[in-house]
Amino acid sequence: MNERDVPGWKNCDTMSGTTAGTTAVGTSGTQALDTREPGAGFGEMTRRWRDLTGESVPLPAFSAGTRAGLRGRFQATRLSDTLVVDFAADSAFRTAGTPVAGEDVVRLWIVRRGQWALGNSRTDNETTVSAGGFMLRHVGRLTHFATPPRTVAQVFVLPRTLMRERTVTGPAGTAELRLLVAHARMVRRTLSGLGPAGVEAARGTLLELARAVAGRRFDDQEPLLASPLAQAAKDLAAARLSDPDLSAAGLARELRVSLRTLQRAFSAQGESVTGHLREQRLEAARAALLTAAPGWSIADVAAHWQFADASHFSRAFRARYALTPTEYLRQQRELRAR
Structure with missing residues (x-):
């Protein structure tokens, strides 16, 4: 500040x-x-x-x-x-x-x-x-x-x-x-849309997680904790998207839950862990295409964000954004030139 x-x-x-x-x-x-x-x-x-x-x-x-x-x-x-x-x-x-x-x-x-x-x-x-x-x-x-x-x-x-x-x-x-902490952050973002029942549910989950801190363990089978667990995994992943060792199994280990438990937490939100990581890496790579250091190629961006190669990155990029990385860069240059 x-x-x-x-x-x-x-x-x-x-x-x-x-x-x-x-x-x-x-x-x-x-x-x-x-x-x-x-x-x-x-x-x-x-x-x-x-x-x-x-x-x-x-x-x-x-x-x-x-x-x-x-x-x-x-x-x-x-x-x-x-x-x-x-x-x-x-x-x-x-x-x-x-x-x-x-x-x-x-x-x-x-x-x-x-x-x-x-x-x-x-x-x-x-x-x-x-x-x-x-x-x-x-x-x-x-x-x-x-x-x-x-x-x-x-x-x-x-x-x-x-x-x-x-x-x-x-x-x-x-x-x-x-x-x-992940739950508190999520509540802050969504509070304006919560009614009385939602506020009470958010409070109940917060207290359940505080009890877990007091007891130094949490019940990974507790349905109330699925959303905070998924959010905590997302927060961890966000800072490590370029890490080649980032994986669903690694996130589960760090959060001290089984891989199956973490997968269930994401599934409850209509997502998969691997799908979330792929989506976030694609978005990070898309932003990096516009801000990459001089001399960086599309292949360099793909490698940095842990895509197997430029071809794999191009296919995934096109499936997500309906343009290849080359086409996307050309489009953005034309928009800036107007």
Whole structure:
């Protein structure tokens, strides 16, 4: 995040998916803040936070220095009594050490960059979650936390019934955590189209996956988990499309499920694992044709995205886009020349 991208509060997404008059409430939105800007004080941040999260997750008291120079961005998704917050900060965040009154929840911290220090007071940071790690804990009343500048993290606020008086820690790349994060991402994208039943189903799956994190294993036969499992596999694959070792079997191993289980998860969405990988590699290769480095041929692009040879790539490309790679390039050049 760059300072110039956050000139005070701005509502980047409208709240969506709210179902009034029922217990199944879903809201989602993004807020950015720079309290140094005129009219963008800490009180405004508090108001925006309440708009997105409701009254059930109050903010702690922050230190005077934090309130005066707070710069950051958060994206919040609320499903009734659960909350997922994606947090990215330019400035340091530090609380005043005053407990949040009346709060008794379970929190999960996943730190991508920087660190998240937690303690009983401003001088007692008893636990630190570093980049690449997570901590799931029954918090009771939130007391104190501190983060350095440039911290990027995801925080889940969950009902206290999930677990009591326990702390679970580990690396952020566990299979259970991958599924939970994939599900949260999918919910955020689709929330605006969910009715009360859909919000409640999304919440139920999120809690089931959080229990899997707490228990360090998930039930790979649970039908509710088919969609998050498929999404987690897609997220893994997206970063590795040019990897010659990327395969359905490899994804299943990394997610600690059988190949058959992963295939069933994709089948429930009307897809196959191999079909998805082929489709994504074709799309990546199509984009690469237009941006390939000077001197790259169609055969080079085909090899980079793991097609057997240029002929195989050309046949697959034509079946998908109704043009050969050569014809597609010619078409795009003509369009740009107009």
